Amino acid sequence: AQKVTQAQTEISVVEKEDVTLDCVYETRDTTYYLFWYKQPPSGELVFLIRRNSFDEQNEISGRYSWNFQKSTSSFNFTITASQVVDSAVYFCALKGPMNRDDKIIFGKGTRLHILP
C-alpha cells in the first residue's frame, strides 16, 4: 500500500531562517510520482512541484529546493531565507504509475509558521 508520512505536524521559525519540511513515502512501485502542495491561510491548494521516480536530480526554484533520495524514500522540501508569506500548510503527495494507480495520496501536512 502507498503511504506518505510527514512527521512534523507544526514548525515555527523566525523570518530569514532556513527550514526543511520532511516527507517519507512508502510504495512498492518502481515508477511513481511525488508532489508538494502549499495551502496558504486562504485555503486553496497550490501545486509546487512534481518529481518522477526515475529522476533523482534535486531541484531549485528561487528560495525553494527539493531533495529527492530514493535510498531513504524521502522527498524533503527546504525554504531558504523564509518569509512571512511562506506561512502555510505544506502537503507532500504520492501517485503510482500511470494507467495502473491513478490516485494521489496526501500526507497529513506540516503547518509552517514564519514569525516576523
Place this chain on the structure above:
Amino acid sequence: DAGVIQSPRHEVTEMGQEVTLRCKPISGHDYLFWYRQTMMRGLELLIYFNNNVPIDDSGMPEDRFSAKMPNASFSTLKIQPSEPRDSAVYFCACYATLMGTEAFFGQGTRLTVV
C-alpha cells in the same frame, strides 16, 4: 482556462438536509477527484473518475454520500441526509493524463452542518 470551479464556496445547512456540491473541472482534464479535508483526518480521497466513469469510490464514507459525473465538464457530490460530522472542506481536483500527473484543485466548498 479559469481553473477548477467549485460551488458553492460556503454552505451551511441543517442536519438531515440534502447537500449538493458542484465542480467544473479544467477543460480536457480526464481525471476528476473529490477530497474531504478535516483537522482530524487531513485530506481524504472520497472518489475519483476517469473520463466520467467512477473508478474508485472506496473512500466514500457512507451510503449517504454519492457522486456523479454526467459529462466531462461537470460533477456533483451529494450528501443525503447530512450530519454534523460531515462538516469539512470539500475539494474537487483534476488532472490531464497527457499533460502531467499533478492535480489542480478548486477553491473548495466549506460545508457546515448544524
